[in-house]
Amino acid sequence: MSFPILSLLVFIPLAGSLSILCVNKENVRLIKTIATAATAAILLLAILLVANFNYSNTAIQFEENHAWIPQINVNYHLGIDGISIGLIFLTALLSFLACLASYSINTRQKEYFFLYLLLTVGMVGTFVSLDLFLFYIFWEIVLVPMYFLIAIWGGERREYAATKFFLYTLAGSVFMLLGILAVYFNSTPHTFNILELSNQAKPFAVGFQILVFIGFYLAFAVKVPVFPFHTWLPDAHVEAPTPISVLLAGVLLKMGGYGFMRISYPMLTDAAHYFAVPFAVLGTINIVYGALVAMAQVDFKKMVAYSSVSHMGFVMLGLASMSTTGFNGALLQMFNHGIITGGMFLLVGVIYSRAHTRDLDKFGGLGTKMPLYSGMLMVFTFASLGLPGLSGFVSEFLSLLGSFGTYKVITAVASIGLVLTAAYFLVMLQRMLLGKLNEKWAALPDMNRLEFVTLIPLLVIIAVIGVYPLSILKYQAPAIIELVKKMGGVIR
Amino acid sequence: MNIVHDIRFIVPEIILLTSALLVLMLGLFVRRKEVLGGLSLVGIVAAAISLASSYSLGRTLMFGMLVNDTFSLFFKYLCLLAVGLVILISMGYRRLAAEDKPEYYFLLLVMAIAMMLAVSTHNLLMIYIGIEMVSLISYILVAYEKDSLFSSEGALKYFLFGSLTTAFMVYGISFVYGIFGTLDLSAITGTLHAKQNEFIVFVPLLLILAGLSFKCALVPFHMWVPDAYQGAPTPITALLSVGPKAVGFAVLMRIFLRDVFISSDHWIGLVTLISIFTMTVGNVIAISQTNIKRLLAYSSIAQAGYMLIGFVSGGASGILGVSMYLLIYVVMNLGAFGCVVLISNSIHSDDIKDYAGLYRRNPLASLLLTVFLLSLAGIPPLAGFVAKFFVFAAAIEAKQTVLAIAGVINSVIAVYYYLKVIRYMYLHEPQTLGIERTPLGLQAALAVVGVGVFAIGILPFPFLAWIKTVGF
Numbered sequence: 001m002s003f004p005i006l007s008l009l010v011f012i013p014l015a016g017s018l019s020i021l022c023v024n025k026e027n028v029r030l031i032k033t034i035a036t037a038a039t040a041a042i043l044l045l046a047i048l049l050v051a052n053f054n055y056s057n058t059a060i061q062f063e064e065n066h067a068w069i070p071q072i073n074v075n076y077h078l079g080i081d082g083i084s085i086g087l088i089f090l091t092a093l094l095s096f097l098a099c100l101a102s103y104s105i106n107t108r109q110k111e112y113f114f115l116y117l118l119l120t121v122g123m124v125g126t127f128v129s130l131d132l133f134l135f136y137i138f139w140e141i142v143l144v145p146m147y148f149l150i151a152i153w154g155g156e157r158r159e160y161a162a163t164k165f166f167l168y169t170l171a172g173s174v175f176m177l178l179g180i181l182a183v184y185f186n187s188t189p190h191t192f193n194i195l196e197l198s199n200q201a202k203p204f205a206v207g208f209q210i211l212v213f214i215g216f217y218l219a220f221a222v223k224v225p226v227f228p229f230h231t232w233l234p235d236a237h238v239e240a241p242t243p244i245s246v247l248l249a250g251v252l253l254k255m256g257g258y259g260f261m262r263i264s265y266p267m268l269t270d271a272a273h274y275f276a277v278p279f280a281v282l283g284t285i286n287i288v289y290g291a292l293v294a295m296a297q298v299d300f301k302k303m304v305a306y307s308s309v310s311h312m313g314f315v316m317l318g319l320a321s322m323s324t325t326g327f328n329g330a331l332l333q334m335f336n337h338g339i340i341t342g343g344m345f346l347l348v349g350v351i352y353s354r355a356h357t358r359d360l361d362k363f364g365g366l367g368t369k370m371p372l373y374s375g376m377l378m379v380f381t382f383a384s385l386g387l388p389g390l391s392g393f394v395s396e397f398l399s400l401l402g403s404f405g406t407y408k409v410i411t412a413v414a415s416i417g418l419v420l421t422a423a424y425f426l427v428m429l430q431r432m433l434l435g436k437l438n439e440k441w442a443a444l445p446d447m448n449r450l451e452f453v454t455l456i457p458l459l460v461i462i463a464v465i466g467v468y469p470l471s472i473l474k475y476q477a478p479a480i481i482e483l484v485k486k487m488g489g490v491i492r
Numbered sequence: 493m494n495i496v497h498d499i500r501f502i503v504p505e506i507i508l509l510t511s512a513l514l515v516l517m518l519g520l521f522v523r524r525k526e527v528l529g530g531l532s533l534v535g536i537v538a539a540a541i542s543l544a545s546s547y548s549l550g551r552t553l554m555f556g557m558l559v560n561d562t563f564s565l566f567f568k569y570l571c572l573l574a575v576g577l578v579i580l581i582s583m584g585y586r587r588l589a590a591e592d593k594p595e596y597y598f599l600l601l602v603m604a605i606a607m608m609l610a611v612s613t614h615n616l617l618m619i620y621i622g623i624e625m626v627s628l629i630s631y632i633l634v635a636y637e638k639d640s641l642f643s644s645e646g647a648l649k650y651f652l653f654g655s656l657t658t659a660f661m662v663y664g665i666s667f668v669y670g671i672f673g674t675l676d677l678s679a680i681t682g683t684l685h686a687k688q689n690e691f692i693v694f695v696p697l698l699l700i701l702a703g704l705s706f707k708c709a710l711v712p713f714h715m716w717v718p719d720a721y722q723g724a725p726t727p728i729t730a731l732l733s734v735g736p737k738a739v740g741f742a743v744l745m746r747i748f749l750r751d752v753f754i755s756s757d758h759w760i761g762l763v764t765l766i767s768i769f770t771m772t773v774g775n776v777i778a779i780s781q782t783n784i785k786r787l788l789a790y791s792s793i794a795q796a797g798y799m800l801i802g803f804v805s806g807g808a809s810g811i812l813g814v815s816m817y818l819l820i821y822v823v824m825n826l827g828a829f830g831c832v833v834l835i836s837n838s839i840h841s842d843d844i845k846d847y848a849g850l851y852r853r854n855p856l857a858s859l860l861l862t863v864f865l866l867s868l869a870g871i872p873p874l875a876g877f878v879a880k881f882f883v884f885a886a887a888i889e890a891k892q893t894v895l896a897i898a899g900v901i902n903s904v905i906a907v908y909y910y911l912k913v914i915r916y917m918y919l920h921e922p923q924t925l926g927i928e929r930t931p932l933g934l935q936a937a938l939a940v941v942g943v944g945v946f947a948i949g950i951l952p953f954p955f956l957a958w959i960k961t962v963g964f
Contacts, residue, residue, distance in 0.1 A: 070953060072885075136872065140871055144871060147911070151915065151918070159919055163908070174900035177884065178897065178900060182888055184885075185885075185889050
């Protein structure tokens with residue numbers, strides 16, 4: 001297919017953001033229209049990609065490769081395979097939905113939507129680039145808009161949260177830059193091509209691999225986030241405006257996990273095996289510790305933020321298993337977490353925009369007052385705590401199943417996290433929806449149509465994956481088998 | 493060796509000198525002093541155009557006092573670019589009294605000549621003369637705001653420090669002459685290489701390094717920087733932050749990176765330490781600054797530390813890294829200072845606190861300053877990232893892992909204070925409103941560097957192809 005669909009995916013939001021710059025800032029309607037059109041366009045393109053994607057073919061598809069900086073062998077190289085397609089669809093979908101949710105932003109809209117589309121460029125670009133240099137650029141492009149989006153439109157401690165986010169992420173990624181340079185100079189011929197680096201005739205020396213792996217790890221672990229690099233996350237999530245929290249949780253966290261699967265694992269196979277046990281331990285810490293901390297929260301949004309830490313632990317655990325089942329679980333968990341937690345943040349935004357508080361103790365009895373909202377909240381909560389029949393269960397189960405074959409004790413400890421997760425989510429539901437209605441909220445209106453419609457696609461996806469997991473697994477499984485084969489892992 | 497024949501290779505310098513004298517004399521007759529800035533600019537552009545035709549491969553001129561190689565050519569262009577942009581910025585600087593303008597532009601043009609001489613020679617005496625000329629003019633220019641105490645204080649500190657380190661340098665050069673019997677670097681390279689571990693060679697080179705460290709503002713010879721930068725008229729601060737630094741690095745590379753001379757471990761260890769300290773001191777002290785010029789002063793110290801990474805790494809990729817970094821640094825740092833001039837024209841302050849809410853008063857200036865600061869921080873896809881990329885690449889290639897790690901950690905620290913300025917501009921509300929019109933010259937300068945920062949960042953290959961040819 002010679003139609004440059006991936007380039008369009010990257011450059012449509014860029015064109016959108018540049019055209020917003022040219023619009024008068026009073027003309028809010030036009031600005032919103034441009035942003036919505038651009039994100040709708042990439043959603044359509046993503047659907048087109050999924051429709052035309054040949055999932056039985058494990059090679060890179062929709063590839064585009066042009067020389068960019070020939071002196072150092074940097075190429076503008078895009079392409080997708082089974083590992084990235086789900087995440088690209090996720091990015092496009094959440095970008096569109098969060099753009100709808102952004103209509104409630106009522107200050108400095110021009111800057112907001114300009115930065116919003118710029119953020120989209122970085123997110124999409126990260127998942128489609130197959131050249132390390134290009135990957136790094138997109139990876140970093142995400143930072144600046146995200147910083148401003150949190151720092152200008154965020155909550156009370158927005159400056160602190162935004163600066164912390166920026167410094168943490170940058171501190172991680174500069175080490176990735178060194179790692180990129182190291183693999184470049186140690187490969188023959190010198191190349192930034194991710195595919196060539198992953199399929200080298202002679203792999204790097206193990207000691208070298210371990211060093212470089214640590215460099216990449218620092219970048220990816222901050223994004224996932226893996227304990228103890230997670231402390232930026234609750235701050236950033238809580239302070240960010242609702243649509244941005246959705247993208248943070250839904251897409252940005254996935255960049256880390258994706259980095260492991262696209263770069264660290266295939267390129268530094270020996271080091272990946274070397275670090276498998278630490279991965280499993282860290283994943284388990286994430287799961288249990290994240291759940292315990294989430295349990296202690298009274299702020300609804302902070303609770304959801306810590307639940308993200310817990311859920312992303314399953315990704316690490318699945319990655320540690322070195323088996324197809326575990327990898328499938330990890331990748332699917334990233335997708336599911338994006339959908340479910342994206343929805344959760346939208347729901348938090350709904351209640352916060354009405355009540356202007358997120359203190360769980362101040363609510364109660366909303367079930368009778370806001371039936372539509374309560375129903376939605378329940379479904380998303382159940383999906384999040386891993387109720388069979390909904391999507392969260394499938395991926396968590398696969399991760400645990402994969403890792404159980406390798407680490408029996410660690411997996412047993414990790415499953416405690418499931419119980420804890422159920423506990424804090426159920427307590428949350430009880431505090432919010434059941435009990436006596438706080439008279440202060442007697443006049444709260446239920447969800448409006450826009451808010452409801454925004455959640456419907458997410459709901460459908462949760463249900464479909466929950467009932468028929470093969471609908472998405474068939475896209476990723478062949479690529480995962482390929483990856484596990486390359487790594488000499490277990491195919492089961 | 494025909495001196496008359498050689499003259500056609502120094503046409504650019506002659507053009508500059510002519511226009512400098514013309515500016516000085518016309519200053520007596522012309523009433524509208526703005527014309528003089530335009531005239532100086534014409535001189536710079538003419539010199540740049542004639543530079544292309546005055547180049548001949550690897551020739552030495554004027555009895556071996558000047559050398560005409562790709563290295564000098566590149567740095568001459570760089571000097572002309574820097575001075576040209578500073579002239580444009582000066583045309584928009586409101587605090588310069590009209591009667592002072594003729595001498596001001598005269599000095600700027602002579603400065604350009606001095607810088608061009610210093611970078612295009614491999615004779616130590618000529619290097620010394622060029623650098624000393626640059627220094628003397630800098631002292632005068634820093635003190636140019638006659639009624640400002642800061643200006644005089646800065647100039648005095650600059651002068652005292654400068655004289656001391658120049659004395660070091662001359663002392664070192666005299667040693668070199670005593671040991672080798674010549675001042676021509678190309679003649680002593682082979683001998684130097686053989687003797688590089690001997691103490692007798694170490695001492696003079698250390699002294700020369702000290703002298704050049706002052707010009708490049710490397711730790712521990714950086715003390716003059718904040719005061720001189722704060723006191724000087726802002727366009728001069730801009731020039732100081734790029735011009736002498738480019739010259740200093742050019743000369744450093746010429747002296748120390750010839751052949752494999754700097755391969756001795758002592759040297760590498762020493763310069764590695766200087767590099768780490770320069771980055772760290774610059775970045776850490778910059779965090780607590782409240783004046784934008786002082787902040788940029790410390791930032792420029794730190795930037796010199798990054799350039800040293802390329803210098804320590806050496807080899808072709810080291811030279812490439814430093815040259816690329818200097819080109820980009822000239823563009824982005826002059827951009828940042830141009831924005832400072834633009835902003836101080838309307839808010840009459842260099843205090844970062846007064847930048848609060850600037851996005852409302854002057855959206856374009858705040859956007860541009862943000863872009864330049866992010867570029868200085870090394871955020872892709874801006875040019876500053878390409879600059880850092882190539883010095884870090886040189887370090888990794890030369891297996892200077894410690895230095896590379898120190899460099900990246902420092903670039904994270906730096907982001908904190910660049911963000912501080914950005915925070916004030918975008919996250920705080922303004923006290924007063926009102927924008928002044930932007931002078932045309934400044935607009936032009938900012939347009940050039942603004943486009944440059946994006947162009948080099950996104951399409952670095954033509955610049956890279958050009959710099960790859962640079963060598964001596």
